[in-house]
Amino acid sequence: MPYSLVIFDWDGTLMDSTHSIVAAIQGACRDLDLPVPSNDSASWVIGLSLEAALRSAVPELRDDQLPEFLNRYRIHYLLRDPELRLFDGVMELLATLSGMGTKLAVATGKSRVGLDRALAATALRPVFDATRCADETFSKPHPGMLFELMEVLDVPPEDVIMIGDTSHDLRMATNAGVHGLAVTYGAHARAELASCAPQAIVNNVAELREWLVPRVAGRTVSAG
Numbered sequence: 092m093p094y095s096l097v098i099f100d101w102d103g104t105l106m107d108s109t110h111s112i113v114a115a116i117q118g119a120c121r122d123l124d125l126p127v128p129s130n131d132s133a134s135w136v137i138g139l140s141l142e143a144a145l146r147s148a149v150p151e152l153r154d155d156q157l158p159e160f161l162n163r164y165r166i167h168y169l170l171r172d173p174e175l176r177l178f179d180g181v182m183e184l185l186a187t188l189s190g191m192g193t194k195l196a197v198a199t200g201k202s203r204v205g206l207d208r209a210l211a212a213t214a215l216r217p218v219f220d221a222t223r224c225a226d227e228t229f230s231k232p233h234p235g236m237l238f239e240l241m242e243v244l245d246v247p248p249e250d251v252i253m254i255g256d257t258s259h260d261l262r263m264a265t266n267a268g269v270h271g272l273a274v275t276y277g278a279h280a281r282a283e284l285a286s287c288a289p290q291a292i293v294n295n296v297a298e299l300r301e302w303l304v305p306r307v308a309g310r311t312v313s314a315g
Contacts, residue, residue, distance in 0.1 A: 093308035094270070096246040097188060098237065100255035101199040102137055103277025105181050106209060109256075111174065112137050115167035116148055122163045125151050137278040138200045138259040140225035177213060178276065180296035185218050187300070193307045194244050197222040198236040198253065198263070220244055231259040234267035241267075250308075252290070254299070261287035274299060 102108045113133040120127045128148045136144035145152055145160065152160055188195055196219055199206055203224045210216040221243050229235035241251060253264035256277020261284065264271035273284035273292045284292055293299045 093250075093306055094193075094252045094303075095250040095308045096194040096196065096241070096244055096252075097303070097307060098196045098198050098240060098251060098253045098269075100138060100253075100257070100260045100277075101197055101201055101206060101209065103256035104254060104260075104274055105177055105185075105197075106175055106213075107178050108175050109134055109137060109278050111168060111171040114171065115164050116145070118167035119160050119163035120149060123156060123160055125149055125156075125160075134278040135257075138231050138255065138257040140200055140230035141202065143225075143230050144200070172208075172212075175209075175212075178296050180300065182213075182215075184296060184300045184303075185215065187304060188307060189218050191304075191307060194220045194246060196220055196240045196244065198231075198240060198260075199223070200225045200231060200259075202226045231257075232262035232266055234263055237263060237267035237269060241269075252303075252306075254303075256284075258283050258287050261289050264289075272299075272303070 099105055102112060113130055116133045117127050133148050136148045185195065197206065201224055203226055206222060206224050221240050223236040223239055228239055237253060241248060248268040251269040252272055253260060253269055254272045254274065255261060256274045257279045261271040261273060265287065271287065271289040273289040275281050275284065275292060275294050281292060291302050293302055
């Protein structure tokens with residue numbers, strides 16, 4: 092059966108924001124005189140809820156430091172906001188899928204405020220039928236986001252594919268009983284993505300389009 096619902100991760104899958112997230116985590120650590128995680132350590136947590144990510148990337152962070160750390164992280168991230176762009180070809184891919192009538196959704200580790208800001212900046216809000224954020228339900232790799240999206244959009248697991256750049260995305264897909272598709276141009280290395288046994292691994296948006304478009308099913312649109 093073709094996929095009738097395509098669910099995308101946001102950071103590192105649709106938007107080229109991995110470097111900004113890593114730099115924001117590292118900058119906040121410097122501000123609070125905490126050990127600065129490596130690029131690999133900071134990028135591995137992308138896709139998790141922010142608090143869960145910080146607990147992993149910065150284990151020395153104390154509970155009493157968390158509010159100030161979150162504040163400094165947001166300052167560093169927002170300073171880079173003007174630099175953030177969708178990956179080349181994303182806008183065209185989404186337009187093609189939407190034009191076919193395919194249901195589209197987002198499942199992201201971003202906060203609702205953060206995703207809404209990104210959707211407004213990219214003018215993509217009308218493209219997606221539903222979205223879920225980590226501060227609204229369980230964080231990846233728990234399947235809660237996908238269960239909620241499938242319920243609200245009335246699509247069974249066998250008709251769904253989850254696309255992401257991290258093992259968190261792919262494990263969430265497995266936990267929800269849906270297919271996963273990996274992209275290598277985001278946060279996690281190919282070997283880690285491959286360990287999650289996705290349907291395919293693609294290296295850029297052009298390859299993503301080539302693999303995905305023939306495998307989606309559109310909705311029949313009434314002429315009224």
